[in-house]
Amino acid sequence: MITIGNELLIGKILNTNMQWLTSAITELGGNVVRVTTVGDYVENIASALLEAFNRKADFIITCGGLGPTFDDKTLEALSKAVNVPLELDGVALRLMKKSYKFRHNSDDERYELTPSRLKMARLPYGAEPLYNPVGSASGVYLKYSGTKIVALPGVPVEMKTIFKEHVAPIIRDLVGDIFRTEGSVKVTEIEESNIAPLIDEVMNEFQDVYVKSHPKREPKLWLELHFSSVSNNKEIAEKSVKEAMSRLSKLIINHGGRVEPII
Amino acid sequence: MITIGNELLIGKILNTNMQWLTSAITELGGNVVRVTTVGDYVENIASALLEAFNRKADFIITCGGLGPTFDDKTLEALSKAVNVPLELDGVALRLMKKSYKFRHNSDDERYELTPSRLKMARLPYGAEPLYNPVGSASGVYLKYSGTKIVALPGVPVEMKTIFKEHVAPIIRDLVGDIFRTEGSVKVTEIEESNIAPLIDEVMNEFQDVYVKSHPKREPKLWLELHFSSVSNNKEIAEKSVKEAMSRLSKLIINHGGRVEPII
Structure with a gap:
């Protein structure tokens, strides 16, 4: 697991996402071997990913850094680590609009695709977006030479929602009856x-x-x-x-x- | 920083030591670049240490795994990572006895050096014990090719006491006036x-x-x-x-x- 955010490295907040995720994975019969926490820097996130590839991790879950601001760097780091370009993903774009309408209970067709919003739909080539009904940033699912990778947003309710809906079934499949x-x-x-x-x-x-x-x-x-x-x-x-x-x-x-x- | 303990990887407890330490280091002007959490396994602790050496970390702080039970593996992992043997340290032994007398307010000379207690005084060759007035396990200070390493116990009051007394001054020296x-x-x-x-x-x-x-x-x-x-x-x-x-x-x-x- 890789938890991402400067706020974790300056002790501004407790890493409650780490506890929730490790506990949920353990309950599903999974075995968390390592959690790495890095700041909002492409180099540092990418190096944590590469080290996990080197250790032949079966499954990497990242948490944080998927939002619209300049310091949300996880997708850029992912694309760097697996060496594929970022590309605007039509499905991610559609899911983002769908979530916006759902959350704002609106049929407003003028939903503006600003650069900051488009950024959240630019996924590493080959990745699959995971629908986020409670926020803008989709989760991301990607396979890379034997390793499954899921990127989750850091906002707790969004992380938990995507985990329950999309990640728990993958883990259940991986571990079988445990x-x-x-x-x-x-x-x-x-x-x-x-x-x-x-x-x-x-x-x-x-x-x-x-x-x-x-x-x-x-x-x-x-x-x-x-x-x-x-x-x-x-x-x-x-x-x-x-x-x-x-x-x-x-x-x-x-x-x-x-x-x-x-x- | 390396925080150690299976209880952190199954989500049994929140990593409050990580928050306390990162916050204290930040307040002293230090810059925490990465926190790695691993379980109670020599291989995993040693590999986290080696990766930090490879990244040319100035300072590594480990937290946890210094106690008397079989699953306290930090000293063994340290000796493996820096490639020196564990040796019974006379000063560490003396500090352990001193702390025991201090905490139990006793002059009992029969303080028994059981194998479990002796284990806590077996330090990587060249390491220096850091006195723990509130528990048995001394902290450990060690230098290895340009990297300073401090190992702290995971019991919060012991970790904080040794940090304030011994680690804060080292960090203040390293960062200067910041x-x-x-x-x-x-x-x-x-x-x-x-x-x-x-x-x-x-x-x-x-x-x-x-x-x-x-x-x-x-x-x-x-x-x-x-x-x-x-x-x-x-x-x-x-x-x-x-x-x-x-x-x-x-x-x-x-x-x-x-x-x-x-x-």
Whole structure:
């Protein structure tokens, strides 16, 4: 995933799009390997794309930089990275007009195709626009030597709408039937460094369960232990997580710790 | 910047460390070019580090993966990326004991050096530990062929404490006297695509000012225009931002838009 915008690199806003997208992809059974955040510069966006091509990513999702202003550079960077020209796309143009009429509830035929609006319909050659009913900028879908690429706008409601309608089905197709199960417990009265070898023991016993410890500080120091398992069999995943939670809880209690469920 | 943790890639938590750090660095006059988020895998952390070396980054800050559990892999990845072995560091050991005594208000000499704790004191050869008074894992400072590298823990209070004490002075030294000025206005009653050419005009006139438009939707559609300027002369930066804001506001009003200050 590539999230784009200077506002993210100066800490002006939290990267909530990253959390929403990674969470939605995980829920669909997808596995996000890396998220790169770059500013509004063609060179930097293109270099993040090229690095993902080099890593043979199956799927790249970019978020941000599709709007009408000069600093919306994602389409230019995409065309540079995949080495095809930008061309005015008739379908994108039609979708933009359709969305405008839909949003303004108007049949106004005088909808002006200013240079700033035309820019949003200039797609990398071979790309397909993804209809955006809640904004002007279409999403973009493109394939490039084994990698699927989707570009989404950064405005959250537009990003979410296009993701649900167009991107979720592609991911479902890619991953097939995959189930992810999770569970957490709260641990106190024992140090994280004393739990570390117990986690190792349980993860050795349950090879399909991933256990991660998260130190928390509210109101005072405690540990969340988070268990997860991914499988094409839902019952197996659930059984493994349940058994691993119970096994590790017993070990921790035997070592003087206290374990509570997190609901 | 490299933020590390599977919990970030499954959308379990928001990347608040990224926002805090980018904001703090920006305030010090630093320029964050890229943030990469990877999971708890030596290969992935090391490859993010190597890509940053290839881009000739001046400064790399990693955040996360310094704790005692098996999935804390940052030191191993660092040693792999810079190609030096991990070695038990006497100073790191001493700092860990000091922090333990400080936090537990104890003179207990029996502080047990379990393998999990020793792991946190095994640093890449040549690295320097950065004292962590609020947790076990020291930060780590390392230089590698022109690049400064700091590794910080992912627990927010520990990350912030080490950053303020040890990292901020390094950044201040690197950037010298730099001042950053910002300002924002709220714009309504005009479409973003109609403002785009006006922003271009003003950014051409004020080459030292960066203007970015952020579409917002609460309670209904409006645009935030964010102005920023960086200079070694505070008055010049403030003057430029003020004049650019005033110039663009006038242009927008002339085109039928409405401009309000954001306080």
